[in-house]
Amino acid sequence: MQRIYIITVLLCAFSLITNASSKIKPNVLFITVDDMNWNSIGAYGCDIPDITPNIDRLAESGLRFEHAYVQASNCSPSRSVFQTSRYPHQSGMRGFFYVDAGFKTLPELLKENGYTTGVINKAADSSLSPDFAKYWDVNLKFKDAEKRSAASYGQQLEDFFIAVKNAKQPFYCVVNVADPHKPFFNDLKSKKQGFDAFKPSKIYKEEEVDVPAFLPDAPMVKNEVLNYFNSVKRGDDCVGAILKVLAKSEYKENTIVIFVSDHGMPLPFAKSSVYPNGIRTPWIVSWPNHIEAGSVNTDNLISAVDFMPTVLDMSGVKMPSGMEGLSFHKALQGKAVSSSEYVFGQFDENAGGIPRPSRTVLSKKYGYVFNAWATGQYPFKCSADSYATHKYMKAQSASKPAVKERLEHWVYRSVEELYDYEKDPDALNNLINDPNYQTVAEQLRKELMKQMQATNDYVLPAFRVRHDKDALNKWMQEEEQKSIHRSEKLQWKRHKNRSGATKGHTQLFLL
Structure with missing residues (x-):
């Protein structure tokens, strides 16, 4: 009887220790x-x-x-x-x-x-x-x-x-x-x-x-x-x-x-x-x-x-x-x-404050991209412009048609893009105008629209006029002005932006 009691006590003690350890963060x-x-x-x-x-x-x-x-x-x-x-x-x-x-x-x-x-x-x-x-x-x-x-x-x-x-x-x-x-x-x-x-x-x-x-x-x-x-x-x-x-x-x-x-x-x-x-x-x-x-x-x-x-x-x-x-x-x-079934990604502006808003929705197989800026008037700008690969592409584009095509795609993109990432993981073949993929494109557009509405995305007005380049240009002009205002007033994480030095800026961005 005493032996059973001792075992019971030991089991209870072990249980308390186990429960306590399980609560350790x-x-x-x-x-x-x-x-x-x-x-x-x-x-x-x-x-x-x-x-x-x-x-x-x-x-x-x-x-x-x-x-x-x-x-x-x-x-x-x-x-x-x-x-x-x-x-x-x-x-x-x-x-x-x-x-x-x-x-x-x-x-x-x-x-x-x-x-x-x-x-x-x-x-x-x-x-x-x-x-x-x-x-x-x-x-x-x-x-x-x-x-x-x-x-x-x-x-x-x-x-x-x-x-x-x-x-x-x-x-x-x-x-x-x-x-x-x-x-x-x-x-x-x-x-x-x-x-x-x-x-x-x-x-x-x-x-x-x-x-x-x-x-x-x-x-x-x-x-x-x-x-x-x-x-x-x-x-x-x-x-x-x-x-x-x-x-x-x-x-x-x-x-x-x-x-x-x-x-x-x-x-x-x-x-x-x-x-x-x-x-x-x-x-x-x-x-x-x-x-x-x-x-x-x-x-x-x-x-x-x-x-x-x-x-x-x-x-x-x-x-x-x-x-x-x-x-x-x-x-x-x-x-x-x-x-x-989907994940959503975005790019808004570079470290200097130049806006080039893009949105994407991806499944395991497909990806749809919306580039609000890709009207032909707003070349893409980022830090890679000053690196060797971009410099090579720019220098060789005059004599190498394939290089020119890739460079122009990088710099100007298309308002809409669609890729079969299962077959084309490096996004080399834009299928947005392929008649065999229109059902896929429309489904992904709907998913992106729902996401932008649910998250109150400021890019939503541009997405709604994606087939009207004049309207997109007008929207981008407004975003450009907003970005210049931010660059002149806000406290930045980098020492300079599109407007120059950021030292002395004190305002924080408010939604």
Whole structure:
């Protein structure tokens, strides 16, 4: 009888310990890389030997989403979605200026619920307003070129862990790896800025890389692609240093690691576009003893709006109203989850404030694109204009008809585009006028219309007059004037914009 009593007591004690441990909030380590194409990673099919072993090991330890997207194809607008679960036109973060949001972001909610929050690198692009302390308990920066140093990322995470240990709270930490953002390793500008002092662990040769199908295959282009992949390698080195510090820490077993890229590679038809090479992202989640190692989700379409509700769900924090995304917590547990048949992406304006609004709706197979600016009067402008690939295309367009055709498409686009991404993943064949695809086009137009109405998209009036170029030009003229006004008044995240220096600007953008 006494033996039964002792066993009962022990079982009750074990139950109490188990219940208590199950209520311990998990830590969240959110790792982003800058400008890395989803398919530049070994786990996502890149065949360059040993290109991303650290990211690959992370995928082997957890779950890889095969159909994952960001909402925007440039830095600050894209990153804002992860922290808000709102589209850029809803949060106001459609450009590179600060906004005054009327809602609480992910780090704010986590802070209110007992988390220590931190950001390593790119605090401005991870925040809506310039009041960084509102979002982040710990804000760690790099000195000069150290943001290209793998060792520096490891040291910064160690410093963050010291702060967390003193706070005695669970943490949410965003680590933003600078690579493979321009300038690439071995670019002239990279050498001048001292970035090349930090070499990737392996340096590739031209014969080891291939030019993507959406770019012209020429020596000048291939050299830039080579420099990009060497920067991908260095970015993976940085991820490895971060994961090594975590593995040696006391937080290893109770930390959810989430890895993404903010958008595609910084070359034409990728970054700053709404094609898959612009908005498709690698998305890996690892959580010891919770997520089956080496699992792959091919069923669901997931996008950046789903990040915040998923993290809140995993953290046991009450969901606020106003979020656009869905929690994929159950999918991480290997359970079936219903999700939308479509994801939506956008581009609004470049870092200098020049508006070129585009919208897209994608299914697993098709993608429809609306370019409000593509009337022939508003050439596309972005940072890639000053890079080697764009310069090559511009220089060779007079003598090479195929290059000229691609350049003109990049610069002027079409008001409407339609692609069969299953057959044409690089968006090379616009099917918008193909009679065999008119049913598909009309269905996707309807889906985009519903989305724009539901999210109060400022581009909706232009979409309604998409067949009238005069009306589109008038709408664009109005947007140009609004953008000039913003550039002259608002507080910007960059030191200059289309109107010049931004120093001294104090106003925040209000919806």
